[in-house]
Amino acid sequence: xxxxxxxxxxxxxxxxxxxxxxxxxxxxxxxGIAINKTTSEKKSSVLTSIGVLLGIGTLLYFKxxxxxxxxxxxxxxxxxxxxxxxTFSIIMPIGISFFTFRLISYVVEIQRRxxxxxxxxxxxxxxxxxxxxxxxxxxxxxxxxxxxxxxxxPFNYDMAVEGMRQILWGMFKKIVVADNISAFTDSIWTGYxxxxxxxxxxxxxxxxxxxxxxxxxxxxxAIGVSKILGFKVAINFKYPFFTRNIADFWxxxxxxxxxxxxxxxxxxxxxxxxxxxNLGIIMAILINFFAIGMWHxxxxxxxxxxxxxxxxxxxxxxxxxxxxxxxxxxGEHGIxxxxxxxxxxxxxxxxxxxFILFRSDSIQQAADFVTRIILDPSLDFHFFFKTREQAxxxxxxxxxIFLLISCExxxxxxKNEFYIIRNWRIYLFVLIILLLGAYKNxxxxxxxxx
Numbered sequence: 001x002x003x004x005x006x007x008x009x010x011x012x013x014x015x016x017x018x019x020x021x022x023x024x025x026x027x028x029x030x031x032g033i034a035i036n037k038t039t040s041e042k043k044s045s046v047l048t049s050i051g052v053l054l055g056i057g058t059l060l061y062f063k064x065x066x067x068x069x070x071x072x073x074x075x076x077x078x079x080x081x082x083x084x085x086x087t088f089s090i091i092m093p094i095g096i097s098f099f100t101f102r103l104i105s106y107v108v109e110i111q112r113r114x115x116x117x118x119x120x121x122x123x124x125x126x127x128x129x130x131x132x133x134x135x136x137x138x139x140x141x142x143x144x145x146x147x148x149x150x151x152x153x154p155f156n157y158d159m160a161v162e163g164m165r166q167i168l169w170g171m172f173k174k175i176v177v178a179d180n181i182s183a184f185t186d187s188i189w190t191g192y193x194x195x196x197x198x199x200x201x202x203x204x205x206x207x208x209x210x211x212x213x214x215x216x217x218x219x220x221x222a223i224g225v226s227k228i229l230g231f232k233v234a235i236n237f238k239y240p241f242f243t244r245n246i247a248d249f250w251x252x253x254x255x256x257x258x259x260x261x262x263x264x265x266x267x268x269x270x271x272x273x274x275x276x277x278n279l280g281i282i283m284a285i286l287i288n289f290f291a292i293g294m295w296h297x298x299x300x301x302x303x304x305x306x307x308x309x310x311x312x313x314x315x316x317x318x319x320x321x322x323x324x325x326x327x328x329x330x331g332e333h334g335i336x337x338x339x340x341x342x343x344x345x346x347x348x349x350x351x352x353x354x355f356i357l358f359r360s361d362s363i364q365q366a367a368d369f370v371t372r373i374i375l376d377p378s379l380d381f382h383f384f385f386k387t388r389e390q391a392x393x394x395x396x397x398x399x400x401i402f403l404l405i406s407c408e409x410x411x412x413x414x415k416n417e418f419y420i421i422r423n424w425r426i427y428l429f430v431l432i433i434l435l436l437g438a439y440k441n442x443x444x445x446x447x448x449x450x
Contacts, residue, residue: 003125006125021099025124025128028051028128035117048107048111058100095134102140106127114143118146123146123149123150127140130226132233136218136450137254138223138233138255141234153230155230160227163223165224166227167221168421168433170219171433172433173214173216173217174445177209177404178217179438180393180396181209182438183438185207185359188200189369192369196380198378200369202384204353205352207359208241208352211359213404214446215237215254215446218447239252244340244347245321245343248347250309251325258292261292282317286307302357308354407421
């Protein structure tokens with residue numbers, strides 16, 4: 001039933017690409033069995049390499065082929081050579097970055113002898129296509145998810161209640177916070193050439209919050225639906241804007257992706273480069289973040305976004321604080337000490353600068369955006385109050401951001417993400433969603449694009 005539901009929802013979103021998902025599932029199912037059966041380590045490695053190449057090849061074809069063709073055409077043109085190259089219009093399957101990573105981790109974990117391949121094709125197909133997490137994650141590992149499919153799951157009332165609370169919190173993030181902010185960020189990026197630096201800086205900060213609320217809101221809803229169905233799936237966010245350096249930020253942002261890349265790219269590279277000391281760690285980090293940038297899409301802005309974050313690690317590596325995970329000590333009244341507060345703000349500003357690249361259509365647009373922030377620091381916020389409706393929308397956005405930050409800070413201190421969403425507050429949040437939600441545009445999520 002879950003498998004059929006997953007295929008139905010995926011087909012509803014993109015029926016033409018459903019056969020690709022089914023064929024990929026069948027290929028990797030039998031490939032996993034073949035890897036496990038072979039007694040030859042060499043043959044096992046070859047079969048695993050085939051699986052990895054198939055997964056990466058699928059990503060390269062659907063996500064990056066047009067990018068490579070146009071890049072080579074631009075290169076030839078810059079050398080004075082006319083490139084008569086036809087660029088294919090290839091439709092990218094929704095969720096391909098997420099389900100290909102599940103496929104790859106499955107064969108790699110079998111080859112490492114950490115899991116046995118499942119003989120149940122239905123369970124394996126459900127793991128790959130599980131509908132709450134198929135389109136935008138989280139990216140679950142086979143060793144934690146498949147065993148849940150292979151055992152009976154009696155209805156757990158407490159788990160279902162927790163799931164409903166998480167869905168409610170995700171809806172608040174998405175519909176109230178992210179979607180109210182999006183009207184401003186879209187306008188700012190569209191007409192940034194006519195705006196002063198103060199508006200652009202606020203717009204960049206708003207986009208950081210919008211992206212977090214949009215993506216973590218989806219993750220919360222996906223995790224909540226999974227809990228109602230009796231599944232525990234990977235956590236994707238853990239208060240990333242309360243972190244004090246870039247390494248801590250990435251340990252708490254899109255966690256299922258960063259842990260995946262850490263296990264399958266950074267750690268092997270770190271072992272390979274271990275004789276080079278700090279230089280080896282820097283090389284491994286830069287390659288890892290180049291992969292993070294490329295994972296997001298075929299655009300130089302994403303490549304530079306990844307490299308930018310990799311470069312931010314260098315001071316931490318050279319100072320020896322790269323792997324430190326010290327806990328924040330709170331001062332009086334449960335607020336961070338001034339030193340920690342400055343680190344939180346500094347990290348947020350660095351992340352926001354990176355998200356300007358992430359949001360921009362080109363490196364030139366991102367550079368112009370940042371240049372205007374620096375060269376035109378005049379304070380003029382008329383843009384946010386052009387009309388009564390726009391002023392009201394801005395006030396609602398600020399109120400929703402305040403509510404988000406205060407609720408998450410309370411949950412952060414209590415180490416309980418549902419500390420706020422309980423008892424009578426549940427009805428309050430339902431009312432807030434109904435009254436303050438932005439319902440004008442069709443519901444869509446930013447990470448559906450990846």
